[in-house]
Amino acid sequence: MTVSATGCAVAAEQSAPRVVRNESGQREVFCGLTGIVWLHRKIQDAFFLVVGSRTCAHLIQSAAGVMIFAEPRFATAIMEEKDLAGLTDANIELDRIVTQLLTRRPDIKLLFLVGSCPSEVIKLDLSRAALRLSQRFSPGVRILNYSGSGLETTFTQGEDACLASLVPELSLARTSEDSLLIVGSMADVVEDQFIRMFDALGIGPVQFFPPRKSTALPTVGPNTKFLLAQPFLLETARELENRGAKRLAAPFPLGVEGTTGFLRAAADAFGIAPAVFDKVTEPNRARAARALEVYRTELAGKRIFFFPDSQLEIPLARFLSRELSMQLVEVGTPYLHREHLAEELKLLPADAAITEGQDVDLQLDRCRLARPDIVVCGLGLANPLEAEGITTKWSIELVFTPIQGYEQAADLAELFARPLVRRAKLVA
């Protein structure tokens, strides 16, 4: 369990270099398979087949919480003893399972074979399997693969791996016209709000990735400018850049400031006059700021501690400290993508204690010692901390709830206010 503190270059524009604590040890985070829980709802004709163990099946089922669907659009091909014995057999078995699945589910247009730790350790090559099966099932079904294994991916990185695997499938944009691509899954309602906003600004055409239907994939090319709506899309961004697309540096659309910065990056890139930008965004900014007022009274001065989870921690900390005047005790994040987060780090208070990586026991020690007013953490830690008298907010809700954009800024603040209000209310 090592800990090292290093000055890092991203903070060059600030007076003192930003100190980031690097920690390694036991992590208490989900693996990338978890992304299937929201991705399968987002891309409505895609199916996710995990090639893994009973643990993988159990993880997704537990993370999905209450089951409501008879046959969801995900499943696990659980490997058994004989699959471990020889790769030929494992491949034959996989083909059998995929055939069985596709026969049963003719509605599937896009199938992801999702790698797991066991499939990786035994070196089952899912990219070859995907190729082989694609040939068999094309043109009806497209078959891709990515890894959601805990060896390679932490929680939201599963979405990154999934989207990255889709980028080569995007067709080339055949126009010389600039277009905007919004990358990272958001709730449909949030996308619709952004569409109206870009319309009003006169920015277009605008496409979203991932799309709601796999048959309506966006196009990409040298005239594509893209904005990341999520902070965990390193590989996806790299793939898009390989296709010639250009990333617009921007903060993430959380809170009024983040959303404004996000929209402004697009407006600047599309040559929208500042006066137009202000005229279009001002009503929404004002409305969102008004909605935040009540939460500022509740949250100002409250001390918050983040355990690493979704990589949303840095933008969230920026929003909570700057727009709601909360104090940052520690901001843990599984990874710190300094490039994608550059705009965020510029805004984050210089003295914010950032931790990259995790040793959960040491972090719990620090948390207990600091006695923050509220802790953002995963489901395994929440109740034990509550039992110690520490108020918590489950981080997983932050990836399942619409939180981006002006209209959701207050909803986002409310997610943090509610646990505090609740604790204050309960007398027994």
Place this chain on the structure above:
Amino acid sequence: MQLTVWTYEGPPHVGAMRIATGMEGLHYVLHAPQGDTYADLLFTMIERRDKRPPVTYTTFAARDLGGDTAELFKSAAKNAYERFKPQAMIVGASCTGSLIQDDPGGLARALKLPIPVVTIDLPAYQRKENWGAAETFYQLVRALASPSAPAPGTARPERAPGVRPRCNLLGPTALGFRHRDDIIEITGLLGKLGIDVNVTAPMGATPADLARLGDADFNVVLYPEIAGQAASWLHRIFHQPFTKTIPIGVSATKEFIVEVAALAGVDPAPVLKAAATRLPWYSHSVDSTYLTNKRVFIFGDATHAVAAARIASEELGFKVVGLGTYSREFARDIREAAKLYDVEPLITDDYLEVEAKVAELHPELVLGTQMERHIAKRLGVPCAVISAPVHVQDFPARYAPQMGFEGANVIFDTWVHPLMMGLEEHLLAMFKDDFEFKDGAMPSHLGTGHAAPVAERPAEIDAPAAEAVLVSATTETTTTAAVWAADAEKELHKIPFFVRGKARRNTERFANENGVATITVETLYDAKAHFAR
């Protein structure tokens, strides 16, 4: 490979976690990647435990695979010992951990920790959660109790006169269905018989407690799925007999009392006489007449499913139309029981197969796990939960055992509640033309969530539109090819609304099965006669 949508059981190391988390003073060091830490939430969220499970995961990642994962394991085990100071430790690997072949047992021994370290080897690609729990408990009992084992061939010393008989309660674990309350109920029952509990394990026991299991005169096996193996070993080595009856239901509880009384050498009569249970009288009361031959489908772990079938049939007067288990290890028990009710035993851990069976059998009540709760909800059939796996609502705040006489009371309430009350059914029929009883008004106990339109065809409402097509594979039997003639449709509407949905389904099923294209009034009554019991 096995295509799996939902699983009844987790992997075997989750079973080991249920033992470790139930116990005190034991720590589990698990060689596993980071994602496997999800298992903590089963305990902290579903069971609402106020402490983290005592588990240290090594969380090795891809970059460690080239390097030294063995070293990672050793430092994790060493740190865990120093931080948590457990009385004993278990070590093992999850499904991925076992593939990298680091030998956690050997590595842990090399640390020379001053506490017992027990290696738990679980075949992750063959076995499942309950098996893992049983194996872990057995290995722990063996390792910790062995030192005090009597020399082979020596008989158990007679209990000194005047000393109260003692037994161990074996099997309750973390995440078990009502284990928490069953312990209280059975401990109380044994107390009334004059029998003391020496150790309850694994739930609440420390490693030191396991070391003195041999002090008891006999063992009470509450959950054979978990404690069966350990009890057989204790029988062989310590000559402790163990109980075979599972005290779920009134008759079984009485038999259990007789069985333990015999093992303890006490008189069961006073306790049998004082039996405080309302189930038999409630079941005999006239309002319960409507329960007669209600068709019930039962699925769960073998112990709870077999017990439920007996109660359903003998104590509530239901008709068992389906019985099954997801636990292949205990398939034999279910097969035996299925003969009693003349039904085909269903041994499967394929959720879709269970759903298809429920759809096919048209039960009026489903008794199952949280999985069957979802099946029943989708098909619009009332349901009560009788077995793990369960969800957060199955860890109620109130005292709600399944075992003993109070358990029988709880069972009466929870199984009967989802059904429409007989008296209420009668009144509704009588006043159905009253202005307040408009079509679609549902019994108040079914809640507002079941308001108006749901009454007629709940199955259609509960299946989300996007997924509805997918369900069709299993509900095909109820989708109609036959069309309703106008007069038949009119006649259908004269049938009280709370049974109309069923009448419609049965008629359509009858029509389809008999190749009737147009449903007439005659078809309606033919179907009614066909399905009449």
